[in-house]
Amino acid sequence: MGSASSRPVLSQPNTVGVIGGVSAISTLTFLEKLVGWSSKDGEESLPFIVCSDPVLNRELSSKEKSSLSYLSSRSACFRVDRSLVVENLRRKRVFLERSGARCIVMPCNILHSWYREISDGCSVPFLHVGECVAKELKEANLRPVEAGSNVRIGVLSTDEILTAGFYQEKLQNLGFEVILPDKATMEHTVIPAVEAMNKNDMEGASTLIRIALQVLLVKAVSMIILASDDMRGLLPQDDPLLKKCFNPMDALARSTVEWAQSIEKTH
Numbered sequence: 001m002g003s004a005s006s007r008p009v010l011s012q013p014n015t016v017g018v019i020g021g022v023s024a025i026s027t028l029t030f031l032e033k034l035v036g037w038s039s040k041d042g043e044e045s046l047p048f049i050v051c052s053d054p055v056l057n058r059e060l061s062s063k064e065k066s067s068l069s070y071l072s073s074r075s076a077c078f079r080v081d082r083s084l085v086v087e088n089l090r091r092k093r094v095f096l097e098r099s100g101a102r103c104i105v106m107p108c109n110i111l112h113s114w115y116r117e118i119s120d121g122c123s124v125p126f127l128h129v130g131e132c133v134a135k136e137l138k139e140a141n142l143r144p145v146e147a148g149s150n151v152r153i154g155v156l157s158t159d160e161i162l163t164a165g166f167y168q169e170k171l172q173n174l175g176f177e178v179i180l181p182d183k184a185t186m187e188h189t190v191i192p193a194v195e196a197m198n199k200n201d202m203e204g205a206s207t208l209i210r211i212a213l214q215v216l217l218v219k220a221v222s223m224i225i226l227a228s229d230d231m232r233g234l235l236p237q238d239d240p241l242l243k244k245c246f247n248p249m250d251a252l253a254r255s256t257v258e259w260a261q262s263i264e265k266t267h
Contacts, residue, residue, distance in 0.1 A: 013264075015100050016049070017102075018104075019051055020057065022060045023057070034257065085114065101124060102124050102263070110161065113164035132251040132252045134173065135174075135251075136246075138176075150177040151175075152178070153223055154219070157231070162181075181216065190209075196208065209235070226248075227248050
């Protein structure tokens, strides 16, 4: 029994471990893309193990929603339980490694605020959504909207994500100029939009997010990273604004499939 219990759940070399995020629906959406994109050529989908904790998810979600109205209180709120959250997520990472995962991913923006701590000591590749996004945008060979300037990339999300700064860091490392919403845009459009969502006023929230996107586009950005599934869900699939928006979790899913395919070629 001892030797059997120590064996990993999966032994395939391309097994992916997924740490679920704040939203179980977003995690499922990511998995759907992972399965679809890895099997689109008639091949078997890649093996994966998921660890989703509704208690942690509920705690993070409630903290985010309860303090959306005040930027300073939101940041402080997340600092208070940082060590507990990180330890919880590190245990999940270790569980996935021991279960046979040969690559770890977190399809959640807010969890990447603690990426360094969670990934510290990881024995397998641990993909970072910001690096996946920056890599794809670099390979896209985008042209600057204004001649003679660097390619500008906008980032639109909640204050935690923008304050964490990981998208800015990864983009700037590859030579992009990063444009964020200014204080007025955050206070008069982004924060009220999220508050409207919490009140189930989706029409009002959609109008405010459209304004925030337009403000960034006026600043000559070539693309906007819309780092919020909730915000993205406010816009219909045929909305022209979405053509200028980049879904970071799509980049993470594509990079995960690329990793798995590269492993398959060597085995």
